[in-house]
Structures are given as structure tokens and as C-alpha cells.
Amino acid sequence: MARRRLKLVVTVIVMVNFFIFIIISRHGGRDKAGRRRALVPSRPFWARLVPDPAYCNRQQQILDLRNNRVLAANYSGAELPDWLNDTHLTSDPCRPNLRVTTQVKDYNSLPERFKDFLVFMHCRSYPVLVDQPDLCREPPFLLLAVKSLAPHFDRRQAIRQSWGRAGAVANRTVVTVFLLGEAAPGDHHPDLSGMLRYESARHRDLVQWDYRDSFFNLTVKEVLFLEWVQARCAGARFVFKGDDDVFVNTYRILDFLGGLSAPRARDLFVGDVITDAGPHRDKKVKYFIPESLFTGAYPAYAGGGGYLYSGDLAARLRDASRRVALYPIDDVYTGMCLRKLGLAPEKHKGFRTFNIEEKYRSNPCAYHSLMLVHPRTPQEMIQIWAWLSSPDLKCQ
Numbered sequence: 001m002a003r004r005r006l007k008l009v010v011t012v013i014v015m016v017n018f019f020i021f022i023i024i025s026r027h028g029g030r031d032k033a034g035r036r037r038a039l040v041p042s043r044p045f046w047a048r049l050v051p052d053p054a055y056c057n058r059q060q061q062i063l064d065l066r067n068n069r070v071l072a073a074n075y076s077g078a079e080l081p082d083w084l085n086d087t088h089l090t091s092d093p094c095r096p097n098l099r100v101t102t103q104v105k106d107y108n109s110l111p112e113r114f115k116d117f118l119v120f121m122h123c124r125s126y127p128v129l130v131d132q133p134d135l136c137r138e139p140p141f142l143l144l145a146v147k148s149l150a151p152h153f154d155r156r157q158a159i160r161q162s163w164g165r166a167g168a169v170a171n172r173t174v175v176t177v178f179l180l181g182e183a184a185p186g187d188h189h190p191d192l193s194g195m196l197r198y199e200s201a202r203h204r205d206l207v208q209w210d211y212r213d214s215f216f217n218l219t220v221k222e223v224l225f226l227e228w229v230q231a232r233c234a235g236a237r238f239v240f241k242g243d244d245d246v247f248v249n250t251y252r253i254l255d256f257l258g259g260l261s262a263p264r265a266r267d268l269f270v271g272d273v274i275t276d277a278g279p280h281r282d283k284k285v286k287y288f289i290p291e292s293l294f295t296g297a298y299p300a301y302a303g304g305g306g307y308l309y310s311g312d313l314a315a316r317l318r319d320a321s322r323r324v325a326l327y328p329i330d331d332v333y334t335g336m337c338l339r340k341l342g343l344a345p346e347k348h349k350g351f352r353t354f355n356i357e358e359k360y361r362s363n364p365c366a367y368h369s370l371m372l373v374h375p376r377t378p379q380e381m382i383q384i385w386a387w388l389s390s391p392d393l394k395c396q
Contacts, residue, residue, distance in 0.1 A: 051083045054295040055104045055118065058083065059325035067323050094123030106292050114293070117216040117328050124223050124326070130200050130208040132177065132232065139235025140175040142254065143311075145225060148244040149213055150183040150192050153199065155244040158378030160203065162385030163248040170254045175233070178206050178244070179221055181213025215286070218304070218330035226318040229311075238268070239314050242306025247376040247384050249367055252350065253308060256371065269309040269338060271302025272354070272372075273347035287329060294327070301335025302345040305353035305374040316341055364388070365395035 049065065052058045065084055096119045101107050104118060136143070144164050148156055156178050160166075164176040180196075183189035200206040209224050211217060229239065238257055240248065260268065277298045279289035309317075320337040327333040338344060350371035360366040364387035367373065376384070387393060 049084065051081075052295070053105075054291060054293060055100070056294045056325055056327055057296065059121070063323055063325055094120060094125070096120065097122050104292050106290065110290065110292075113214065113216050114290070114328070116212070116214070117326075118293075121326050124220070126209045126211040126220070126224065128207070129182070129210050130180075130196070130206050132204055132207055135175060135177060135205070136233035136235060138173065139237070140233070141172040141237045142174045142250075142257065143229070143233055143236040143239045144174060144176040144248070144250075145229075145239060145241045146176065146178050146244050147218065147221060147242070148178045148180055150180055150196060150208075151189060152244050153192075153195065154378045156199075158381045159244065160205075162381045163250045165250075166205070169250050172254050172258075174250060174254075175236075176205055177233075179225055180206060180208040181211045181217060181221060182208070184212045184214075187212075187214070216328040219326050219328060219333045222330045222334060223321050223326070226314065226321055229314050230318050234311070234315065236311040236314070238265075238308065238310055240306065240308050242372065243304065243374070245376065246306050246353075246372055246374040247367070247381050248306065248372050249350075249370055249388060251388060252369065252371050256350070257308075265310055266312050267310065267343060268346075269302070269307065269313060269343065270346045270348040270351070271307030272305070272351040273300055273302050273345045274298075275300045277301075289328070298332050299335040299339040300344045301331050301338075303351070303353035304329075304331030304334075306351065306372045307331075307334075307345065308371070313343075364390075364393055368393070368395040 049061055052061055062084055098119070100118045100121070104110070107115065107118070110118075146156070146159060146164065159176065159178075164174075166174060166176050168174070183192065185191075196206065196208070200208075207225075207228060209221075211220055211224075213221075225241070229236065240253065242248065257265070278296070279294055279298070280287045281291070282288060317334070317337050320340040324333065324336050324340055327336060335345065348371065350369065352370060352372060353374045355361075355375070356366060356370075356373060364384070367384050367388060373384075
């Protein structure tokens with residue numbers, strides 16, 4: 001009897017709530033005369049943007065507004081705040097943006113590398129001085145894109161003789177390209193333009209743009225490369241991008257890529273991933289970023305020594321880069337572009353951007369299962385490649 005009474009009570013409560021719901025749904029949106037009335041929210045769904053005091057954050061706010069039609073509709077042209085109406089982001093040709101000198105509160109006290117970056121931060125297009133339009137006439141399975149500097153001929157030559165050898169490796173087509181900017185006289189580099197012309201004519205693997213090749217401009221190189229890939233090598237199945245002082249086990253990379261499923265291959269982005277990081281505030285650190293430039297945490301990103309991703313993702317990264325404000329640290333910037341796509345890099349233990357234990361460095365088998373080791377001299381690159389290419393090498 002107790003169970004039956006409990007069941008009856010529960011049934012009655014459910015029915016009462018059901019009828020209340022029907023009554024509210026029929027009359028909740030009606031006025032006293034029974035006519036339907038529009039339910040107007042008490043405040044706008046999209047809150048108005050408040051300018052971020054950090055300059056890079058603020059430039060991202062501007063880009064977000066321009067690429068969000070719903071948010072942009074919250075403002076009429078007459079009431080658009082001056083900080084959101086910054087036309088210097090898209091200026092062409094690239095002229096120095098001198099407004100930034102008053103928009104960054106501590107601009108005058110910043111090191112010269114920051115001033116140079118900030119004044120030209122809006123510029124994303126530079127003339128091509130040396131190009132290789134036929135490099136990918138036959139779409140490669142793997143494109144090896146190496147960031148280099150004009151004076152680093154010995155590194156490039158060592159890569160050509162070792163892990164960057166063009167042609168067929170393990171029955172897969174591999175193509176190598178070196179990415180250069182200009183060695184500016186202000187950085188006290190000797191004039192090597194004649195040697196570069198000879199090197200390009202001999203090897204046909206250099207791409208050079210007319211911009212100042214500096215540490216903070218590595219992000220510019222990243223953006224220019226993503227545009228170049230879509231123009232010259234859009235058919236590449238996979239892309240490795242790294243520095244010219246790393247050793248890459250091309251055999252291992254090709255083996256890894258050959259075993260991927262189609263869904264994983266499409267969104268592939270692997271490397272030595274760094275998480276829960278943020279800007280360094282110590283001025284003595286190479287990666288120092290002042291609070292006036294950026295605040296907040298970094299997204300997960302792969303160390304710039306080298307990472308591997310799909311050709312399909314290269315096209316999407318190019319599109320995302322147009323919606324992400326330039327940032328002076330290139331690997332962090334790439335992580336920002338991935339975040340914009342709703343993706344994150346995948347950590348792979350084969351990428352050792354912080355080297356391996358010293359006791360293993362002279363052991364050929366230590367490199368057998370790795371994809372990348374940083375750093376390595378030109379001589380070490382050639383030595384390790386000889387080890388891995390030897391048919392006598394036996395590793396468990």
C-alpha cells in the first residue's frame with residue numbers, strides 16, 4: 001500500500017508540472033489582450049569591447065572585431081571608437097606606423113628590437129628577391145622548409161648533404177627549401193648577395209624576401225612562408241618546418257607519416273609541445289616580453305626548433321594567420337593560429353628540441369628512433385646521417 005501511494009503522489013506531481021509548463025508556454029509571450037509580444041533582452045548579448053592596455057592584445061581585439069560581423073554590427077560607423085578604427089593594420093605599401101610610439105606607454109624605453117617590430121607590425125607583405133616557382137612542379141610527399149640566415153652557408157650545405165637531400169628518400173619524394181630574409185647592413189652583416197645568387201643558381205632551393213631578417217621577424221618569415229606554400233607548393237602532402245641548426249631523421253619522419261590514418265593526417269601537427277607557458281618578464285632573457293606588449297597565457301605551442309604538419313593544415317594556418325595579429329615569437333604565434341582553428345599541437349617524444357643526454361650523443365642508435373635533435377653543428381649533421389644511412393647499423 002505504501003508503494004502504491006508513493007507512486008500515485010509522484011504521478012500527480014509530474015502531471016501538475018506538465019500542465020503548468022503548457023500554460024506558461026502558451027501565455028508567457030502574450031500581453032493582456034492575448035496577443036504575442038516580442039521578448040526583448042534587457043541588455044545587448046555582445047558586450048562592447050574595452051581596449052586592452054597591452055598593444056598586441058589590443059591589435060587582436062581589432063582583428064576579432066573586423067572578422068566578426070555580429071560584433072561589428074554592435075557599432076555604427078559614427079560611434080566607432082578611435083582605437084577600433086586603426087587603419088594602419090592594412091596599410092600598403094608598408095610604411096612605418098609612427099602612431100605606435102604613443103600607443104605603447106613605455107615605447108621609448110624599449111630595446112630597439114621591440115621598436116622595429118612594433119613600427120612594422122602591420123606589414124605582412126614583402127617583395128620576393130629569390131624564388132623557386134618550379135621547386136614543387138611534382139608535388140612532394142614531404143616539404144622540408146628550413147629557416148636560415150644569409151651567412152649560414154655551411155649549415156645549408158650540411159643539410160643538403162644529410163637530412164635535407166632532395167629527391168626520393170625511402171621511396172618518397174622529398175623537397176627542401178631554405179627561407180631567408182635580408183641581412184641588413186645595420187646588423188653589421190657582410191654583403192653576401194653575390195654568393196647567394198651563385199648558391200641559388202647552383203642548388204635552386206633558396207627563397208628570399210626583402211625584409212630585415214631578425215629574431216623578432218621570424219614571425220614575418222612564418223607568414224610569408226605560409227603564403228608561399230599555397231602559391232608554389234600547395235600539393236605537398238606534409239611540411240616539416242625547422243631551424244638550420246637541427247638534425248632531422250628524415251627516414252623516421254617518413255616512416256611515421258606512412259603509418260597515419262587519413263583523419264589523423266588531415267589535422268596533423270606534432271612537435272615538442274610546450275604548455276602552461278607565458279611571457280618572460282626578465283629583461284635578460286632572449287624571449288623577454290614587456291607587459292605593455294602582451295598579457296595573458298600562451299596557448300600550447302610546439303618549440304620552433306622544428307615541427308611537422310599536414311599540407312591540408314598549412315592552407316588553414318595561412319587563412320588563420322590573416323586573423324591573428326603578429327607576435328614577435330614565431331612558435332608562440334603558430335600556436336595562436338592553431339588556437340584560432342580550434343586545434344592544438346600534439347606532443348611527440350621523437351622531437352628533442354632541448355637535446356638528449358650527453359652520454360648518448362655519440363651513440364648512433366640514440367638517433368634511430370628520434371625525429372629531431374637540437375642543436376647540432378654542420379659536422380655533426382653529416383656524421384649522424386652517415387650513421388643512420390649505413391646498412392651495418394643494427395639497433396634494437
